[in-house]
Amino acid sequence: MRDILLSLKEGKLDKDNALTPNHLELSAPPVNRGEILRYAGFPAAVLRKKGEGKRDESYIEVPTDEELAKRLDEVVKLTEGNLTYRISYVCAKVDRGTDGYPVLPFGQHSSNLKTNLENCRGVIIFAATVGAGIDRLIRRYERTQVATGLLLQGIGAERVESMVDAFNEDVKRIAGELEMKAHPRYSPGYGDLPITVQPDILKLVDAERRLGITLNESYLMSPSKSVTAIIGIE
DSSP: OHHHHHHHHTTOOOHHHHTSOEEEEOOOOOOOHHHHHHHHTOHHHHTSOTTOSOOSTTOOOOOOHHHHHHHHHHHHHHHTTSOOOEEEEEEEEOEEOTTSOEEOSSOOOOHHHHHHTTTOSEEEEEEEEOOSHHHHHHHHHTTTSHHHHHHHHHHHHHHHHHHHHHHHHHHHHHHHHTTOOBOOOBOTTSTTOOGGGHHHHHHHTTHHHHHOOEEOTTOOEESSSEEEEEEEEO
16 A cells, blocks of 8 residues: 555556556454444434334334343454455546546546545545455344344444444545545545445456355445445655
8 A cells, every 4th residue: 555655646647557456355344332332223222211202013022231242242242253354445646537537447526525535646445345244144133033133233344334334434544644645535425425336446446256255237246245435645
């Protein structure tokens, strides 16, 4: 990463080197239990006590805080050995079209991304996944043990988001050491950047071969706990 960003800074980043995917195997970031519960949709329910709250078909009875904490610890342990932390990325120079929009290695015309990449001379484009193991666990438990299934969904989301946050922070740190600035990551599906750019991004980073990520007809990724994003480098 350092060599790539230094080449970008010095104007020596040629197209062939820039668009050669780099693959990372990362260590597991610290687990954030509050974020797991938020992604699982538990926060409001956790405030309710047993015997209180909604009683329609949309309400899932939630254990007391102590029971939930115990269940969460058990489910976290259930995922051990079933998660991987992998990222594949490329770096590319950013040119500007006559309309001021950033010209990237894939077609797009997003005003939100244009704002995010203001003053950027390059981008890190990446895909990340925690693998298919979490999907298998979710399928195993989501129908017979609903609370466990929800917690597994939350864990998968928290794990991949924590990983890409750590990656973004690492890019930010290295850029700062080189007197550059890394912008917050921006993903397809947010604002006016459509998820239809997913095939181009995944192809750029060789995601199917390197990470095992594929797309369905709705542009949803498999494994489901996968993320693509763009980090602007100013």
